[in-house]
Amino acid sequence: MDGASLGYWLLVAISGGFVALAGGIWIYQVYKGLGIAGYLHPVFWGAYIVTFVFWVGIAHAGTLISAILxxxxxxxxxxxNRSAEAMTVIAVLTAAQFLGIHVGRIWKSYFILPYPNQRGLWVNFKSPLLWDTFAITTYATTSILFLYIGMVPDLAIARDRSTGWRRVLYA
Known part of the structure; x- marks a missing residue:
């Protein structure tokens, strides 16, 4: 296996720049509030939950393609199949990010988890956010397993054709 070309690393740098820009915009939103994203009266659900549903739909499309084949x-x-399953995993992980972004105060996400505390508060099992979290976690776990199981023969071939640390990685 050959190393990556200069063009590849250029694209990685450009992509990293876009990720840094998106992170900066999100930090600005956390600082200023959700109002800059259109969370104003009378529409409080805004674009983030729609984007979450979009990415879940993309993930379902990948699962459907793989299942039909x-x-x-x-x-x-x-x-x-591998492409469709990889698309599913990436789409599910992207959808999971939008659950946190939709809440607005990501640093308070630990309230979702049921843990004993001095206030006697427990999780609200009627909350759609909690059930979205359960569904995304289950879907991501099964999608990653299906992707990995489908990749086992390819990983064995990559292991046989590579040397050094890559051989250990693919083993």
Whole structure:
């Protein structure tokens, strides 16, 4: 296996710049409040929960593509299945980020977890946010497992063709 080219690292740097820009914008929103994202009266749910639903839909599309190809036992499905399952994992992890962004105060997310405390407060099991968290966690776990199981033969081939630390990584 060859090393990455200069063009690859240039694209990684540009992508990293966009990630840093998005992080800066989000920090600005945390500082100024959710009003800058359109969370004003009478619409309090705004664009973030719509974006969450969009990414969950994209994840379902990847699962559907993979399931249909597996159901019909298509001989040429392996590469498409891996791409669809990778798309599912990335979409689910992206959707999970929007749950935290939608709440607005991400540093208070520990209130979602049921833990004993001196105030006697427990989780509100009727909260849609809690059930979204359970669903995303379950969906992400199963999607990662399906992706990994489908990649085992490819990881073995990559292990056999590589040397050094990459061989240990793929083993």
């Amino acid at each position: 597996y159901l019909f036992r298509a001989k040429w499905r392996n590469a498409i």
